[in-house]
Amino acid sequence: MSENHNGSYDPHNVIPIEMTANFFFDRAVRALDRYQYDKALKYFRKAVEYEPDNPVNHCNMAGILSETGDYTASNEVLRHILEQVDPSMTECYFYMANNYANMEQYEKAEEALITYLEEDPNGQFLDEAEEMMELLQHELSRPAKPSRIKSREGMVEHERARELLEEGKFAQAVKLLEEIVSEHPDFLAARNNLALAYYYMGRFDTAKRTIGDVLEQEPGNLHGLCNLAIFYQHEGNTQMRDKLMDMLSVTVPFHMEHVFKLATTMGILGQHEIAYRHFRRLLTDEGFNGDPSLYHYTAAAASNSGRYEAAEKYWRQAAKLDPESVIPPFYLMQLQQMRKMGSDQIKVSYHYHLPFDEQLKHLELDGERLTQEARQNPLIRSSFFWALRHGDPQTKLQVIRTLELIADEEVRHALLSFLQEPGEPPELKHAARLALQQMETAASRLQERSEEREPAVRSREVLPDWLPEWKEVLVKAAENKEKGTDPYWEKELEHLWSDYLSRQYPNIPNIRNTEGWAAALAYLVAKRRGRAVTYQQAAAQYGVSPSTVSRYARQIHNVCDPEPSSDDRFHPFTEKI
The missing domain is CATH 1.25.40.10 (Tetratricopeptide repeat domain)
Incomplete structure (x- = not known):
């Protein structure tokens, strides 16, 4: 009720309170x-x-x-x-x-x-x-x-899968977790972790379906509800996210593991006040308060909700617990600069690592250190994969080039998944394809040096993601009837063609005459393998003119092998028409 001008109360002027x-x-x-x-x-x-x-x-x-x-x-x-x-x-x-x-x-x-x-x-x-x-x-x-x-059913395998997730080996974790879920359909912890693994790999639709399976069996599963809220936010479904967030915001978990899950979820959803309250509760627990990352999480929630003095206190405590880390000093420096400049609040990630750009500056002292750090630190690996999915185009291109240096199975899987993502710019997909080809070529060369006489193993897993005309050239070249029983024939075709495309990127010519390019590619490989073949013979096999074979062969040669060979048997241009 409010008071009117003569000092009495007006019973009609009532502010209703919604009781919920x-x-x-x-x-x-x-x-x-x-x-x-x-x-x-x-x-x-x-x-x-x-x-x-x-x-x-x-x-x-x-x-x-x-x-x-x-x-x-x-x-x-x-x-x-x-x-x-x-x-x-x-x-x-x-x-x-x-x-x-x-x-x-x-x-x-x-x-x-x-x-x-x-x-x-x-x-x-x-x-x-x-x-x-x-x-x-x-x-x-x-x-x-x-x-x-x-809950012990499948526990040993589940613990191994969790270790793989923590190490950033998401593809391996997915494989193991899928086996566990297949054998133990009601093992909901494994399903939740499987959903997270899918999510980290960028397979968001699959992750969401997996969470749906969890909540179908147990509608009140806190981990599942938290994960689902994050998935809704990712896909921009604010209505469903807010509905779920309203329920989570009034939840007071008993168990500290649940408190931690809820705190991090609220932070990701931008509910920093609630996250801050839960993180502070965790700091009162002896099982958690020795972890420097928890102090970073609490500092992040404090900073994101405008409590800068509290944030500074928690980052200083994190620095004491983790004196070798560059993360607390980085954010303390950010706070100091913000105060000097009088700027608005800084947006702090809840992940216990440097923001991506600063991380690259820290790691790019040399390529060897970057490769070593990224292979050993799952947080860094995860940030690269995350940036590949959510960064701006320039950052994504930088990540693709960085991942090419790391060049392990997880990187290969991440790049292949990136190629399947709709809406990514064509130039980024080109860069990813060629990074995969460079990795494949480098791996094949290593194998050939160590096992020179062992028959080559076909490896075409990357090819379905090439442009159709690129793949068509290689398929047609591989159909050459002169290859006989040479076990290295197809591998040499793949090496030469991928080498040419990689060196030409981003100025790859339009590949319209696939028969002509295939004939030129087969001709060059035949010469490299010591075969006696002429332009006329190659042209006849592919139904093109000898001049077409000569023109395309010279283009490939000038890019991939500009220096004359010391052995004329392998020189493709000693022949004259």
Whole structure:
């Protein structure tokens, strides 16, 4: 109500307050910040009244009841979730086991814990559950009852896949995770990681479908919901992203791993205030607060929400914990420059590495160091792959050239995936194709030097991504009836043709007369292989004129082999027409 000019209140001038679950959640969080647990519980109960089908609201209420020591009431809420709201929230059994243990009802705690181990597909509290089981064995003075740990199915392979993800070996991780998911369809942690692997490789549609499979089995899966929100943001679906973000913003996870996932997700979605609150909560946990990257994440959230003094404090702490890293000093320097210039806030990435441009400056001291760093550091590798997908055209071109120096299987797979991406400029796809060809040529030459007499192995995996006319030239040249049983014939064709295209880039001529180019290519390779062949013979085989063969052969020769050969048998131009 507002006061009118004569000092009385006007009952018609009322500002309505919309009572929603979010409204009461915000009130509850504020009460928690002031340690007013009674008020927090009151507001969480109201949130449940407004959204009775939302299991998160019930879990928040159960958590407060447990914090205040009302373990019986907390378990009643948890049991209600499992029986009436969302039976798939198997983590409630773990929370119930904790409550029973606090009440010294160890038999019931064991029963709830065994149920959790047998039913939970993700194993998100597996380590804590095993520690609690040891405590219960001690309290009960007997071994624990045998149980089948559902989340252990495929765990060894899953851990290996996680290691591959952390090392930046995304293609290998995808292969292993696909096998795990095929054998264990309800292994949701593996599905979530598979979705992330797809995402890091730029296979966004596949990543989104995989998350859909997770949420179909477990609609309340926090990792899946967080990943889906990020995917929505990537594809520009702001309506679905905001709807999902509203739900996530009122979530208060029990487990610190979930807190970390939610914090990083909120940061990526631009909800820096919420991210900052969750990261600060993580810093109070002894299992997390020794990690310098966590201080960077907290500093990033602080800086992105305008808390520059706090950001400086957290980056200084990161520098103490990680004195060899250049990352905290870089951002501290950015803060100092911003203050001197009086500029607006800097946008800080939550990734614990330098921004891409600065990273290249740091690594480009020499090519050898760049290659070594990128091969060993998965964060750097990931930033290259990310920039290949999301950078501006100049950055993407720089990345393609950089990846050509690294030249390993992951790089090859990333470039092949890039070629399949619609909407990329043709000149960038040309650069990627030729980088792949240079890598293939270099690898083949190494193999030939080490195994000179071993039959060549055909390697055409790159060819489907060439321009159709480039591929057609090579296919027609390979059909030459004079190749006989020469095992190196086709490989020599590939080497010479890819070498010519690479050297000519970006000024590759229009390849219209594919028969003429194929005849010239076959003629040159025949000469290199010591065959007695003439322009007339090559022309007859491909249905073109001898002058056409001569003209195209000279173009290839002048680009790829301008110096005369010391052996006339291999010189293609000793013959006169």
